[in-house]
Amino acid sequence: MKPFYKLKTNIVDETLQFESRFESGNLRRAIKVSDTEYDLFLKNDYGTTGYTQWYFFQVKNTRKDKVYRFNIVNMMKPDSNYNQGMKPLVYSVREAEINNLGWYRDGQNIAYYQNQRKKRTGTTGPTSSLPTSNSYQAAGNIPQCANQAAA
Numbered sequence: 001m002k003p004f005y006k007l008k009t010n011i012v013d014e015t016l017q018f019e020s021r022f023e024s025g026n027l028r029r030a031i032k033v034s035d036t037e038y039d040l041f042l043k044n045d046y047g048t049t050g051y052t053q054w055y056f057f058q059v060k061n062t063r064k065d066k067v068y069r070f071n072i073v074n075m076m077k078p079d080s081n082y083n084q085g086m087k088p089l090v091y092s093v094r095e096a097e098i099n100n101l102g103w104y105r106d107g108q109n110i111a112y113y114q115n116q117r118k119k120r121t122g123t124t125g126p127t128s129s130l131p132t133s134n135s136y137q138a139a140g141n142i143p144q145c146a147n148q149a150a151a
Contacts, residue, residue, distance in 0.1 A: 007061065016068065017060040027057035037069040051076045056146045069109075070145070072130040073117060080112040080130070088132055091144040103146070107132040 001021060007013040014035055020027035029041040042052045052074050062068070080086075087105035095101040115129045134143070 003060075013061075014063060015061065018057055019060065020057040022058075024056050025058075026052075026055055033071075036066060038071065040070055040072045041074050042072060053077055054147045056144070058144045062143065067108075067133050069131060069133045072132075073115060075112070075128040075130050077128060078114060080128070082110050082112040082130060086110075088134075089146040090134065091146070093143070107134050109133045 001019075003017050003019065005015060005017055007015065007017070015032060016030070016038065018027055018030040018038075018040070019025070026043040026045075027040060028043045031039040031041075033039055040055075040057075042055050045051050045053060053076055055072060059068075087107045087110060089103050090106045091103045092101070095104075110130070110132045112128060112130050134145075
């Protein structure tokens with residue numbers, strides 16, 4: 001499958017490539033705010049009138065020991081277990097190959113709060129933001145990020 005963003009070949013392009021065109025993937029759009037920060041918009045949960053309570057996507061073109069900030073800006077719950085210390089689930093292809101490590105919780109500077117965005121569909125009220133920072137131990141790692149339904 002061709003990526004939505006093609007890396008530039010004539011320069012060192014450190015832009016992250018996001019993918020969610022797989023079963024249960026629900027990332028609608030990623031907007032690059034800076035070289036290390038991205039605003040992420042999720043697809044609405046199926047069978048709802050505009051709610052978004054979970055996420056599942058893949059990231060490519062990461063750099064070793066660089067900290068990336070992902071701002072998921074259209075979550076729908078007014079509060080979350082993230083405010084009590086829960087961290088996002090991460091699956092790293094490289095960690096699985098080298099250390100036989102499966103899904104694990106990771107992330108720093110995690111917060112969950114209501115923002116000023118308004119819902120577009122039949123639901124009312126503000127949306128919530130989930131900013132989180134992650135760093136990866138190897139260049140070219142292909143992490144997948146997810147959230148359990150209870151968040």
